[in-house]
Amino acid sequence: MSLADIIRHAPSSETLSLWLEKVPYAAYLGIEARVEGDDILFILPPDDKLLGNPAIRAIHGGVIGAFMEQAAVFHLIARMETPVLPKIIDFSLDYLRANFARHTYARCHVTRQGRSVANVHITAWQDDEQQPTATARAHFLIDEALT
Amino acid sequence: MKRLSDQEKHRLISSLGEHIAHTHALGITVEKVEGEALTLRLPYAENLVGDPATGVLHGGVITVLLDQTLGVAALACDSLAPSIAPTLDLRIDHLRVAPPGKDILATASVYRTTRRVLFTQGIAYWDSPDNTIARATGTWLRLDEVDTTWTGNIERKEA
Structure with missing residues (x-):
């Protein structure tokens, strides 16, 4: 089954993990997801290959960005009636605290979804959701005709 | 990294x-150092794909x-x-x-330094900068004290 086939099913924690397995880099990073009511919690378990700073054992900043981008993509797909793979237009990432070698979480909020563009806000944290380690804002092109 | 030649910088950054x-796991290597401009290369690999179709x-x-690339360009300023x-x-x-x-190449440099902040910019492309796929800007905070852990690692490894 292709990713396109799988994403036509309503997201449960099970279909979400099927989605993630079909995206090679998301699978390589080890991203997981859990449906919580109407929301999706994205999880990045610790792994030595994700580190970017050996001195303080912090996860590579780019990996945190990639995790948050992937979270936004699947958060958007989960809301679509006719799912298409959103294409990233731009990505703005604020690093607030170091992400150490433990579980990192992300949650997304669609600030605005128009006919062809979605604006998504993503928050990542480790110990306390109220103390984010990074926040990001991304625009995605979602109109099939324009891609 | 004042007074280092491009060749010395290349070796240190590598x-x-x-x-x-x-980035080591992804196979990212130093392609070129030209003064303040640093270029890194990311080899294409199946496990780095985002759209399997x-x-x-x-x-x-x-x-x-x-x-x-932006971070190391800041480091090598x-x-x-x-x-x-x-x-x-x-x-x-x-x-x-x-x-x-x-393969994707990325070239970056520092374009402004202040007492507290470093401003960097860079592009990613394939084959030549004419094929730019992404443009980035990044800011780094300068710490008061120099972190010698990294350069210390390099020296210990080479000793």
Whole structure:
């Protein structure tokens, strides 16, 4: 089954993990997801290959960005009636605290979804959701005709 | 890294790269050092794909490459002692995607330093900068004290 086939099913924690397995880099990073009511919690378990700073054992900043981008993509797909793979237009990432070698979480909020563009806000944290380690804002092109 | 030749910088940045687990795992290497401009190369690989239908690389992989290139360009800035400073922010415009199978290059440099903040910019492309796929700007906070852990690692490894 292709990713396109799988994403036509309503997201449960099970279909979400099927989605993630079909995206090679998301699978390589080890991203997981859990449906919580109407929301999706994205999880990045610790792994030595994700580190970017050996001195303080912090996860590579780019990996945190990639995790948050992937979270936004699947958060958007989960809301679509006719799912298409959103294409990233731009990505703005604020690093607030170091992400150490433990579980990192992300949650997304669609600030605005128009006919062809979605604006998504993503928050990542480790110990306390109220103390984010990074926040990001991304625009995605979602109109099939324009891609 | 004042007074280092391009060749010396190339060697130092290459050995630094071996200590950075994720970019080392991705096979990112130093392509070129020309004064303040640093170019890194990311080899195309199947496990870095974001869209399995087309084989196009994941946008997040481009983020990793640009974060690394801008960050190391900041580290290697001539006017400063080598130090790793925390990233404040990174902004990326994704202009187009590269054809599947192509290695991605990224070139970055510091364009402004102040007492507290480093401003960097860079691009990602395939084959030549004419094929720019993404443009990035990033800011780094300068710490008061120089972090010698990294350069210490390099010296210990070479000793």
